[in-house]
Amino acid sequence: xxxxxxxxxxxxxxxxxxxxxxxxxxxxxxxxxxxxxxxxxxxxxxxxxxxxxxxxxxxxxxxxxxxxxxxxxxxxxxxxxxxxxxxxxxxxxxxxxxxxxxxxxxxxxxxxxxxxxxxxxxxxxxxxxxxxxxxxxxxxxxxxxxxxxxxxxxxxxxxxxxxxxxxxxxxxxxxxxxxxxxxxxxxxxxxxxxxxxxxxxxxxxxxxxxxxxxxxxxxxxxxxxxxxxxxxxxxxxxxxxxxxxxxxxxxxxxxxxxxxxxxxxxxxxxxxxxxxxxxxxxxxxxxxxxxxxxxxxxxxxxxxxxxxxxxxxxxxxxxxxxxxxxxxxxxxxxxxxxxxxxxxxxxxxxxx
Numbered sequence: 001x002x003x004x005x006x007x008x009x010x011x012x013x014x015x016x017x018x019x020x021x022x023x024x025x026x027x028x029x030x031x032x033x034x035x036x037x038x039x040x041x042x043x044x045x046x047x048x049x050x051x052x053x054x055x056x057x058x059x060x061x062x063x064x065x066x067x068x069x070x071x072x073x074x075x076x077x078x079x080x081x082x083x084x085x086x087x088x089x090x091x092x093x094x095x096x097x098x099x100x101x102x103x104x105x106x107x108x109x110x111x112x113x114x115x116x117x118x119x120x121x122x123x124x125x126x127x128x129x130x131x132x133x134x135x136x137x138x139x140x141x142x143x144x145x146x147x148x149x150x151x152x153x154x155x156x157x158x159x160x161x162x163x164x165x166x167x168x169x170x171x172x173x174x175x176x177x178x179x180x181x182x183x184x185x186x187x188x189x190x191x192x193x194x195x196x197x198x199x200x201x202x203x204x205x206x207x208x209x210x211x212x213x214x215x216x217x218x219x220x221x222x223x224x225x226x227x228x229x230x231x232x233x234x235x236x237x238x239x240x241x242x243x244x245x246x247x248x249x250x251x252x253x254x255x256x257x258x259x260x261x262x263x264x265x266x267x268x269x270x271x272x273x274x275x276x277x278x279x280x281x282x283x284x285x286x287x288x289x290x291x292x293x294x295x296x297x298x299x300x301x302x303x304x305x306x307x308x309x310x311x312x313x314x315x316x317x318x319x320x321x322x323x324x325x326x327x328x329x330x331x332x333x334x335x336x337x338x339x340x341x342x343x344x345x346x347x348x349x350x351x352x
Contacts, residue, residue, distance in 0.1 A: 004047040013041055024092065025060075032314075039092050064088055064309065065114035065122040066097045067107065069152065073226060073253055074281040076298065077125065080150065083302025084123060091310065093120070102225065104132035111136045121146025121309040128225070129193045130154045146312040148305045151296075155195050158320035160308050162301055166196045169294045169327045170203025173276050174248050176292070176329065178211045180337040182246035182274055185213070188223045188233055188258060190250035197250050200278065204248060218242065223254055230257025238265055245273060246335070252277035252284055252293055259287060259334070274335040280327075289333035296327045 010020045015038070023030045023038035030038075066084060068077035077099075085095055096119060100107035107127045114122055122140060126133075130152055137157040140147050153161040177185055187204045190197040201220070208215040223233040230249060234257060237244075249255035255277030262269055269275055269289055277284065280295035304323060312318055 004042075004045045006047075009038065009041055009045060009047060012045065013037065036091070039090055042092070043090060060120055061118050062093050063117065063119045064093050064095050064146075065110075065117070065119040066095050066124075067100060067110055067114070067122065068097075068125045069100050069102050069127050069225075071097075071099050074251075074279065074283075076279050076281065076296070077151075079298040080302040080305075083299045084306045087303055087306030088309075100127040102128045104129040108133050108136055111140070115140065115143065115145065119145065121148075121312065123148050123150060123305045123309065125150050126152045126154060126194070128191045130195050131156055131193065141318065146309045147318055148308045150301055150305050152194055152196050153322075159318050160320075161322045162304050162308070162325065163196065163322060164294075164296045164301075164325050164327050166199035167203040167206070169329065170200040170248070170278070171207045172203075172329050173278065173292070173294060174204050174207035175211070176331060177246040177248060177274055177276060177335055178207065178213065180246075180270075180274060180335055182244075182337075183213060184244040185219065185246045185248055186237065186242070186244040187220050188230060188247060188249045188254050189220050190223055190225050190254065192222065200250055219244070223250070225251060225253060227253045227257040227260070230254035231261050232257070234258040234261035235264075238262075238267075243273075247273060247275045249275065249277045251279045252281040252291060255291055255293070255334075256283065256287060259291070270333065270335055270337050274337055276335050280330060284330070284332070287334075292332045292335040293330050294327040295330050297325050300325055 006017055006020050010017045019030060020038055023035045024042065066081055071077050081097055096117065098110045100110060104127045111133060122145060131154050134154060134156050137154060141159060147159050149159060149161045151163060153163055174185055185208065187201065189201055192198065205215050221233050221237055223229045230253065238261065247258050249258055255275055259269060259275055262273055267273055276292040278294045280293045284291040284293045
């Protein structure tokens with residue numbers, strides 16, 4: 001079977017062999033349009049470069065390290081990674097994907113592994129302590145390795161960051177719970193050393209303030225980020241005799257744990273306690289009742305992260321910018337007290 005060569009690609013596109021070679025090696029002399037055309041054609045013709053020889057010449061591995069906290073408990077980072085790959089694969093890059101398992105220590109090991117593997121760039125979402133590996137992030141920058149942070153980001157590191165509107169969306173979710181009749185809203189806040197969870201706490205307090213409701217410290221319950229964390233924290237809340245009429249969870253996993261605990265104690269959702277989450281996992285529509293949550297623009301996060309890396313590969317320095325993307329509030333039956341009361345009384349409820 002004939003193996004496609006650079007000469008074959010050049011003949012197909014009516015370009016010089018030198019131009020094709022420059023495009024495949026990401027050289028400045030070739031325009032972005034020509035480079036993309038050559039990359040697409042190379043993929044169509046199943047061109048397979050000798051990666052080892054090419055790396056020795058260019059000192060590039062055309063490999064991107066993607067490090068996220070978790071890819072098993074929800075679809076959030078899985079979908080983002082899918083869209084990162086969709087952007088980078090046609091440009092000749094492959095992904096080296098790893099998860100820190102919410103451990104800053106494991107995160108440190110993996111970041112160093114990426115550097116030892118000579119990746120060209122990294123897309124990172126931090127573990128439960130966003131600042132723990134600040135010194136490693138600075139080393140990555142000093143080595144001129146491309147870098148982008150997504151979703152969970154370190155505040156101190158001066159690099160591009162892509163996040164969702166955590167404060168605004170938390171404000172909208174809690175306001176919705178209040179508008180549905182809640183007067184005592186508990187926030188299961190997650191770890192406090194993650195910037196995104198602190199931002200959600202700001203939105204929570206802002207909503208209570210604007211509606212004239214109390215937000216003393218007893219209404220904020222620190223938890224982890226997994227289903228079991230929400231379950232155990234909810235049981236502790238119920239054992240302490242604290243009985244809110246609504247719960248806002250830092251993410252859907254924690255919300256699922258809360259719902260499990262409430263059902264175990266025969267507490268009705270939403271009749272007795274409304275529940276809302278954050279991050280719109282696939283299971284949000286499958287649990288009973290379906291969970292109110294915030295849907296992040298996962299495709300856009302992945303696309304922008306990949307494009308920012310490509311921008312850096314073109315010679316642009318990574319800037320300390322933060323791009324904030326809007327989420328979408330998905331209101332479902334776990335928080336619809338008003339429409340439930342109306343339906344029980346025979347009045348038409350608004351299901352929009």
